Amino acid sequence: MTYQALILRDAARAAATVREFEKLGIESFCARLIDTVWPADLSELNAGIEALLAGSYHWLVLTSVNTVEVISTLLAGRRLPPRSKVAAVGTKTAKAARTRLGVDPDFVPAEQSAAGMVAQWQLEPGQKIFYPHGDLASSTLSAGLSAHAVHEVVAYLTVAAGSGGAPLGQLPAPPGIHVLAPEEIPQALDGLDLLVFTAPSIVRRFVQLAGVNLPDRVKTVAIGQPTAAALRSAGMAADAIAGEPTPAGLARAAQELLPNANHQF
Structure with missing residues (x-):
C-alpha cells in the first residue's frame, strides 16, 4: 500500500525526510509555507x-x-x-x-x-x-x-512564502521531489494520509491557508513539542510527535500512525 504525505517544509530541506518516507511506502509532497x-x-x-x-x-x-x-x-x-x-x-x-x-x-x-x-x-x-x-x-x-x-x-x-524580503540561501528542489504551491494545499487534503508540521510558524501559516478541519483519514506529525503545542493551540490534533527532530525521527513517528508502513528501524 502506498500512502500519501505532505511535508510542510522547503523541498531541499525536506529531501532526507522524503527518502526516509519512501522506505515506508510513503509518497511525499513538499510545500514551503514560510520564507526566512x-x-x-x-x-x-x-x-x-x-x-x-x-x-x-x-x-x-x-x-x-x-x-x-x-x-x-x-x-x-x-x-x-x-x-x-x-x-x-x-x-x-x-x-x-x-x-x-x-x-x-x-x-x-x-x-x-x-x-x-x-x-x-x-x-x-x-x-x-x-x-x-x-x-x-x-x-x-x-x-x-x-x-x-x-x-x-x-x-x-x-x-x-513569497511575501518579499531578501531570502537566506534557498536551494532549488532536488530532482524527483514533488512540490505543491501553498494555494494548492486545501484541494490536496482529501488525498492525503499524513501531514508533517515542522515548526510552530508553519502551523500558523497552514491554518491561514487551509483552516483546522482536516479530513478524518489525515493524521498529523509534529517535529517536536513546540510544534505539537502550536497544533493543539490552533485546535488541531498532534497524532504523533517525533522523538527527535530528524528525518529518521519523523519517519518513526509516521510509522506509528500508518499500520502497513513496513520499514524496520
Missing part, C-alpha cells in the same frame, strides 16, 4: 559578529540551521577565535556548524530543544553569550540564561 529573510537593518547583527571575532564572548549559541547560515555568511570565511565555545540546540544544527563554520560544538543537549538546553547546560557564573536567533524564537532560552550576560539579536525574519 534577512532583517532590513544588519547593524546590531554585524556588531555582534565583530565582537565575536574579537573574543568578547565566551559562548556562541546556535538554535537553528538558519542561524548557522546567517553567521557563516557574515563571517565571510573568517574563523571563530579558538577560545570561543559553541552550543548547538541539536544534532542537525551541530552538523551545520561543522560544515559551514568549521567548528565542533562544545555542547549539544540530549533533549534537542531550548528547554533541553536550559535543563542540561551547566555554565560557570558570569558567562558572556552571543545569542542570535529568529524573530519568532520563544523566550525559553533567554529566560534560562538570565543569570549571564546575554547579547540577543534577531538574525532572520520568518514571513509567509
Whole structure:
C-alpha cells in the first residue's frame, strides 16, 4: 500500500525526510509555507559578529540551521577565535556548524530543544553569550540564561512564502521531489494520509491557508513539542510527535500512525 504525505517544509530541506518516507511506502509532497529573510537593518547583527571575532564572548549559541547560515555568511570565511565555545540546540544544527563554520560544538543537549538546553547546560557564573536567533524564537532560552550576560539579536525574519524580503540561501528542489504551491494545499487534503508540521510558524501559516478541519483519514506529525503545542493551540490534533527532530525521527513517528508502513528501524 502506498500512502500519501505532505511535508510542510522547503523541498531541499525536506529531501532526507522524503527518502526516509519512501522506505515506508510513503509518497511525499513538499510545500514551503514560510520564507526566512534577512532583517532590513544588519547593524546590531554585524556588531555582534565583530565582537565575536574579537573574543568578547565566551559562548556562541546556535538554535537553528538558519542561524548557522546567517553567521557563516557574515563571517565571510573568517574563523571563530579558538577560545570561543559553541552550543548547538541539536544534532542537525551541530552538523551545520561543522560544515559551514568549521567548528565542533562544545555542547549539544540530549533533549534537542531550548528547554533541553536550559535543563542540561551547566555554565560557570558570569558567562558572556552571543545569542542570535529568529524573530519568532520563544523566550525559553533567554529566560534560562538570565543569570549571564546575554547579547540577543534577531538574525532572520520568518514571513509567509513569497511575501518579499531578501531570502537566506534557498536551494532549488532536488530532482524527483514533488512540490505543491501553498494555494494548492486545501484541494490536496482529501488525498492525503499524513501531514508533517515542522515548526510552530508553519502551523500558523497552514491554518491561514487551509483552516483546522482536516479530513478524518489525515493524521498529523509534529517535529517536536513546540510544534505539537502550536497544533493543539490552533485546535488541531498532534497524532504523533517525533522523538527527535530528524528525518529518521519523523519517519518513526509516521510509522506509528500508518499500520502497513513496513520499514524496520
